[in-house]
Structure formats: structure tokens, C-alpha cells
Amino acid sequence: MQSLTLDVRGMTCGHCKMSVEGALNELDGVSNVEVDLATGKVTVTYDESKVTLEAMQEAVEEQGYDVA
Numbered sequence: 687m688q689s690l691t692l693d694v695r696g697m698t699c700g701h702c703k704m705s706v707e708g709a710l711n712e713l714d715g716v717s718n719v720e721v722d723l724a725t726g727k728v729t730v731t732y733d734e735s736k737v738t739l740e741a742m743q744e745a746v747e748e749q750g751y752d753v754a
């Protein structure tokens with residue numbers, strides 16, 4: 687298990703937070719997602735043999751937010 691923090695731009699409300707959390711949690715291999723709305727920091731705990739950084743970035747971008 688490994689964890690990393692994504693810098694996500696454009697999340698401003700609780701629904702944004704839930705969209706991003708939901709999209710990441712849907713990925714196989716993601717075990718925990720923490721979103722800090724104030725800073726845009728999204729900390730993901732995941733199994734690096736099952737999910738890639740690219741897949742996580744795509745999942746966030748599909749929800750309409752930019753990953754720095």
C-alpha cells in the first residue's frame with residue numbers, strides 16, 4: 687500500500703469533494719481518499735500494483751477538475 691497527494695484545482699463545494707472522492711474510490715486498488723477542500727489536496731491510499739497515477743489523474747479530470 688502506498689499513498690500520494692494530488693493537487694486538484696477547481697473543487698469549491700461539498701459536491702465537488704464527493705465527486706472526486708467517488709471517482710477515485712471507484713478505481714480498483716484505491717483503498718482510501720481524503721479531500722481537503724480548502725487546499726485542494728487529495729490524499730489517496732492505494733495498491734500500486736493495481737492502479738496507476740495516470741488512472742487516478744484521469745478519474746479526477748473526468749469529473750471536471752484539473753490535476754496540477
Ligand code: 9UX
Pocket residue numbers: 696697698699700701702703
Ligand atoms: Mo457546486 Mo462544486 O456547483 O463544483 S458542485 S461548486
